[in-house]
Amino acid sequence: MGMQGFGHIVLHGIVLRETNYKEADKLLTLLTAEEGRLTVAARGARRKNSRFGAACQILCWSEFTVYRWGELYQISQAETVEEFRALRTDILSFALGCFMAEITEALAMDDASAGVLLRHLLNGLYALSALKKPPELVLPAFLWKLLALSGFEPLAERCGVCGRADIQSPRLEVEEGQVVCAACAAGRTLPLCDASLAALRHILYDDPGALYRFRLAPEPLRRLTAAAERFAETHLERGFQTLDYYHALRS
Numbered sequence: 001m002g003m004q005g006f007g008h009i010v011l012h013g014i015v016l017r018e019t020n021y022k023e024a025d026k027l028l029t030l031l032t033a034e035e036g037r038l039t040v041a042a043r044g045a046r047r048k049n050s051r052f053g054a055a056c057q058i059l060c061w062s063e064f065t066v067y068r069w070g071e072l073y074q075i076s077q078a079e080t081v082e083e084f085r086a087l088r089t090d091i092l093s094f095a096l097g098c099f100m101a102e103i104t105e106a107l108a109m110d111d112a113s114a115g116v117l118l119r120h121l122l123n124g125l126y127a128l129s130a131l132k133k134p135p136e137l138v139l140p141a142f143l144w145k146l147l148a149l150s151g152f153e154p155l156a157e158r159c160g161v162c163g164r165a166d167i168q169s170p171r172l173e174v175e176e177g178q179v180v181c182a183a184c185a186a187g188r189t190l191p192l193c194d195a196s197l198a199a200l201r202h203i204l205y206d207d208p209g210a211l212y213r214f215r216l217a218p219e220p221l222r223r224l225t226a227a228a229e230r231f232a233e234t235h236l237e238r239g240f241q242t243l244d245y246y247h248a249l250r251s
């Protein structure tokens with residue numbers, strides 16, 4: 001169609017958020033490989049016959065051709081590369097995917113970290129959809145690793161107080177960001193256990209390619225997840241509506 005002319009650039013990005021705009025338009029918050037996080041306008045994307053409506057849906061990884069339009073980029077073409085189809089037929093996985101997108105948006109502030117966080121998000125969504133990893137396992141693994149990649153890595157190799165590696169009855173000191181023995185603990189702590197600490201160390205220190213390859217019994221998994229959520233809430237100083245919604249669906 002000759003739209004690829006002067007002033008048009010091609011971006012590869014995932015839709016983190018879509019906001020309705022005017023009668024038939026959308027504003028998309030994208031995390032792109034080329035430009036990090038940015039907002040683009042998709043004119044007519046809510047019309048049934050829109051050429052690029054499918055590629056502009058939340059959690060779609062798409063190729064966008066855009067041009068400058070006032071303050072914003074405007075999409076001229078969009079093609080879906082990966083839509084993570086299995087997420088869209090399972091409401092729990094979809095809700096978790098939306099939380100993963102929301103918290104990634106909150107953390108992908110600068111271009112330096114955007115590429116790493118983009119890869120982490122795509123891998124997490126792939127684990128959830130194509131690999132059919134259970135949401136209750138993907139949540140803590142994705143969240144702990146995301147926090148670590150964003151500069152909020154807890155100290156988990158040794159007790160933060162006495163320094164021993166075989167931490168006794170481990171607990172997480174949330175504000176200090178460290179794991180300690182129960183006897184060493186002071187201040188506000190959350191309980192871990194040997195199994196949940198082993199999983200946390202796997203998530204933080206082992207090969208990222210094996211991130212979702214572990215098993216954990218329900219109770220240790222619950223502790224690991226509660227600790228991750230509290231840690232995020234405390235250090236990011238905010239909650240996430242999409243996470244509340246995910247939990248409401250599970251209860």
Ligand SMILES: [Zn+2]
Binds near residue numbers: 162168180
């Ligand atoms: Zn100790």
